Amino acid sequence: MLILTIAKAASSAEEILEIIDRKSLLDPLENRGERPESIQGEIELGAINFAYPSRPDVRVLDNFSLKVPAKTTIALVGASGSGKSTIVGLMERWYEPDSGTIKIDGRDIRDLDVQWLRTQVRFVQQEPVLFNTTIYQNVRLGLVGAADLPENEIEARVVEACRDANADSFIRSLPEGYQTVVGERASRLSGGQKQRIAIARSIISNPKILLLDEATSALDPQAEDIVTSALNRLQGSRTTIVIAHKLSTVKNADRIVVLDQGVIKEQGTHAELLDQKGVYYRLVMAQDLGNDDDSLEKKEAEIVDTETTQSLSRKESKGIGQELLGPSDGRSHTLDYNLLKCFTIFLKERRDCWMNLFIIAVACVIGGLTYPALAILISRLITTFQLQGSRLTDRGDFYALMLFIVAIINGILYFVAGYVSNVVCQIISRQYREDMFKNIIYQDMDYFDQPENGTGAIVSRLSQAPANLLEFIGLNSALLLIVLIMLVSSAITATIFGWKLALVAVFTIMVPVVGMGYCRLRMEIRLEEATERLFSDSAATASEAVSAIRTVASLALEQHIVDRYQSQLRNITKRSSKMLLTANLFFAVAQAVEFAAMALTLWYGARLMSYGEYSTNQFFTVFIAVVFAAEGSVQMIAYSTSLSKARAGANEILWLRSQNPRIGMHDRCRQVLDNEKGPGGSATFELEKVEFAYSTRPDNTIIKGLDIDIHPGEFVAFVGASGCGKSTVVSLLERFYEPSAGRIKHHDRELRGYCPRRYRDGIAYVQQEPSLFDTSLRDNILLGTVGTTTAAEVEAACRQANIWDFVSSLPEGLETGCGAGGTRLSGGQRQRISIARALIRQPRVLLLDEATSALDTNSEKYVQASIAQASVGRTTIAIAHRLSTIKDADRIFVLGQGTVVEQGTHTDLIKQKGIYYKLCQSQSL
The missing domain is CATH 3.40.50.300 (P-loop containing nucleotide triphosphate hydrolases)
Known part of the structure; x- marks a missing residue:
């Protein structure tokens, strides 16, 4: 185990040192170069x-x-x-x-x-x-x-x-x-x-x-x-x-x-x-908005x-400069089950591993029993040295052979236990990582809105929890079982050979050392729970900084981020140092007690031998058996960290599994797809007195009594001030959230009655800030497909999104990598790839949230024409601040503070000279 630990440490050190030794050509922390007192800006x-x-x-x-x-x-x-x-x-x-x-x-x-x-x-x-x-x-x-x-x-x-x-x-x-x-x-x-x-x-x-x-x-x-x-x-x-x-x-x-x-x-x-x-x-x-009407004369209105x-009731923030202190949420991701209960739950689930676990158990039992056998053999070997001549040679050869056989048996048993344990680890690691990731992916959006569920924290838990579980289920569990068998069998052997000395040795060596080990285990568990959230916070800080590295660089925040990260790590050290001191105190006392108890056992054994109550063979058998048992208990204490980590990891997995999303797990959908189709394959929505507030801000109602009907095949648009609820309406139609009050109907059937996965199969959504994955352009586009797709369909989607000429000009074409978050592409290119990903889906409903905001005017013109063509026979719902993109909509809804304040066609709303009229004035060229 020591060699394995050293190998892991060396591998980690190699990666760390490689990053540390890599020199940046543009290191902003070097403080190298001129710093003029002032600049003009030419x-x-x-x-x-x-x-x-x-x-x-x-x-x-x-x-x-x-x-x-x-x-x-x-x-x-x-x-x-x-x-x-x-x-x-x-x-x-x-x-x-x-x-x-x-x-x-x-x-x-x-x-x-x-x-x-x-x-x-x-x-x-x-x-x-x-x-x-x-x-x-x-x-x-x-x-x-x-x-x-x-x-x-x-x-x-x-x-x-x-x-x-x-x-x-x-x-x-x-x-x-x-x-x-x-x-x-x-x-x-x-x-x-x-x-x-x-x-x-x-x-x-x-x-x-x-x-x-x-x-x-x-x-x-x-x-x-x-x-x-x-x-x-x-x-x-x-x-x-x-x-x-x-x-x-x-x-x-x-x-x-x-x-x-x-x-x-x-x-x-x-x-x-x-x-x-x-x-x-x-x-x-x-x-051009196409308004030659005198009503759109430019005026300094x-x-x-x-x-x-139309603002909410204002409330002055108290001390706007006050730093946010402490965690924003103290909820814990654990069911607080003990390790035995967690192991029992996993054992019931993994019936396919029972045979492997049985083999491990048999190997561990026999391996544990070899220790009292060694005590008996060694005690006999020691007494053999009292003999002379050929008897000494014969007896010595015999016991040496016995020890060699025990060594061979131990080698075979440890190999079997280690190999089968690794097989079980691979099976369980894959299964529970997949299970945990699936449970995270299937959570409602409310889950990801919670402060403690940031990307860094989730990635940290996804990485650590299954690994911590394997700390116990893997080879460590086999070694711990061997230690336990050894403890019990050695104590029984010692008692059989000399109960007086055995009782003294057991209660002065075994009990104190095992007791100290248990106390240290409890301290380890508490320490693990106390530091888990702190490490998640630091991981979230690192993840956030790396994902926003351009913003960090442009604001010259590198040193600030480094200082913040160091402060979080120092806080972890400060808060955990006292508990570490207490935990290691138990370990140190256990070591000292062991040697003191050995001295007491030797004294008492010698006294019993001097009175003629025990023979030399009895004394050494009892003494060696108990010493082996004590050494085994020290090993158990050394593995107590594995037990605490395993408990924390198991509870994290089980807690996540216990969360029941309101909208429902995808794999539980068993509805018939035909029931979700509307007439002609189009879609319609009815919003009846819908109200909504995000769970993180329950007192701030975003949508207030919204009543809207969207007819099949209609192109409708939502416009209005930022924060008035436009994107929230789209999120409700996508069923990312459930309304706080009111109902949303789809083809006269309440939305919550649909299977989320199959319902979303018929919807394509283009976000305001499109997300691309770190893979090829082709793979990113194909992510939008529901079934199989041909190369011709991919090309057609790219042409519709006006991205095909750009893709064709690249040396690797559709196989070109997008980079993390699409960083190898411009904003407009990312948005057109996102549009192609939506159009290849052949959706019945098309949701566009500022889908062309990052496009140049020519690209927007082509894409708008493509979207208009693609909208035929399907319902299209668009959010736009650039009003030229939605002037041809069948109906335009102007939202204000979560409700409809105006609606009609572009021409109708211009004639009303209301809010929409003023919006058009603002964009007049």
Whole structure:
């Protein structure tokens, strides 16, 4: 076991040292390079050539040159994949150009300190990332490394930044205000709310250079207009580079640069480019809302923020700068079963392992009985040395042969026990890892919304719980069984040969040592339970930081994250050191008691021999048997960690299994698919007085008495302010959640009566922030299929999503890897792959949550036409802030604070001159 432990440690050390020894070419913690006292913000890119390391044959920027004067605003527009976001990545020094230079105020950025550079250049990305802490702490992170200010001034700057980003009003309407925890990946906020907080985080440090990559793509038109106006006011004092597909957000830029395939096609002001009637002109025309009506005359009307006029009752957050202390939830993932009960449950389940376990048990019993046999043989061997001549030789040879035979038997038994144990481990490890993963996947969305169920914590439990269970079920269990058999058989043997000495030895050696071992076991269990959540927290921190590494880098948070991680580890050490001290005290006392008891046994045995009560053979048999038993009990104490880990792992698995999702386990579905089909294969929904509040915020009702009918084959759209409940409605229709009150019907049948898996087979959902897996483009698209799919169908789906030309241009085509989270693709490319994945499903219902927000205008035009074609014969429900994408909808529902405030066609709503009319005004070009 020692050799096995050393081998595991060496393997782990190799991986750790490999990571530690790897040197970064752009280490932000080196503090190497110039740190000018101030900068003006002039940017010059000269003859830049660049290709991503993952695709060295595809050049993204081709001899690209651009000069941005200080304190001006430059907008970059063009097709997805044309190189716009790549320029931002090079400015942030995430990558180095293959050739060419990037200068700020005439200084090559390679001569500047990396961390200093990133504190001067702030970046708001297309898919904003917030950390799982409070809104206040998220915004405050924008000051890390950029300023060292007193707390009251930081609070004032947080509020000011949120006001400039049009976020203060919705934050104060939340029950906990600035102390609202956003959840993992900001799951408790809408896309627009996340984006405004990200903008506030970037502008709080008053950077000299601001990079905005589709920074307002997730905002509703009115919020976008207010935020854009605020950003325009701030732009006069800094250099700003804006990337946008919504051209209404960049029409006031000092210069607009149109890119295509990494080169500049056109540049000039909005008016100049319109006069040229070139590429930019066609992009503008594609986004025209088609309203030539005099009712859409541009006027400087007051645009009322729907979030302000229809806000929840405001509640001032108490002490917005107060740090969030302690765990947000103290619930424990355990049923608190003892190890025997857990083992009994698993034993009943695994009938296929009974024969293997029986073989292990037989091997362990015989292996345990060899120890008292050794005691008898060794005692006889010792007395043999009292003989002389040939008798000594003959007896010595005999007992040596006996010991050799025992050695062979032990070797065979240990080999059998070890081999069969490993076979059982492989079977059980695969089964319970699969079982645990399946139980996690089948949980309701409420489960993943809970603070303690972050990605890092779940991955940590999924990795540790089955491994901890195997600590007992594997070879360790066989060794422990051998030790127990040895203890009992040795004690019986000693008692038979000399009960007086045996009683003294057993009660002075065995009982104290075993008692100390049991106490240490209890301490180990308590320690394991106490540190499990703490290690999960640190794992969650590491996972969150790595998954959001671009955000961490752009905010220069590396040292902050490292300090936070170290603090969590120090907290674990501090809280566990006292319990470790107590646990090891029992171990140390057990060792001392063993030697003291051996001295007492030797003294008492010698006394009995001097009185003639015991022979030499009796004395050595009893003494050796008890000493072997004591040594065995020491081994049992050494394996007590395995017992505590096994108990914790078994309880974690059983607890997860005991959770019953409200919506139901997929594998329990046994309904007939025909019952779920509507007339003509289309679908219809009826929402009757639906109300909903997320379980993490039960007092904040998102949907309030919603009544909506969606007819078969209809194309309907939801618009409204960020946070008004649009995405929540889609989540309810997907049946991610159950409504708190009211009913949702599908073909006159209540939604909860359907099998979730088969119901979702007929629905395709394109999210606002599409998720791709770290596999090939083909595999990501095929994930959307329900049945078998041909290569022609994959190609057709790609053409419908306007991604086929891009895919065909790649050296590996559909076999090209997407990278973790799709990082090898641009935002627009990821979104089109996600759309292709939805269209290949041939769904009866198509749900689009800002499905084209990251697309350039031309791609959006083609994709919208494809979606319109694909919508024939099926129900389509779309959420959009870019109103040009839904102007042809059969009905448009305008939501405000969880209820419908307006509905009708685009033309009808324009004539009403209500909220929708003002939204259209905001996007007018």
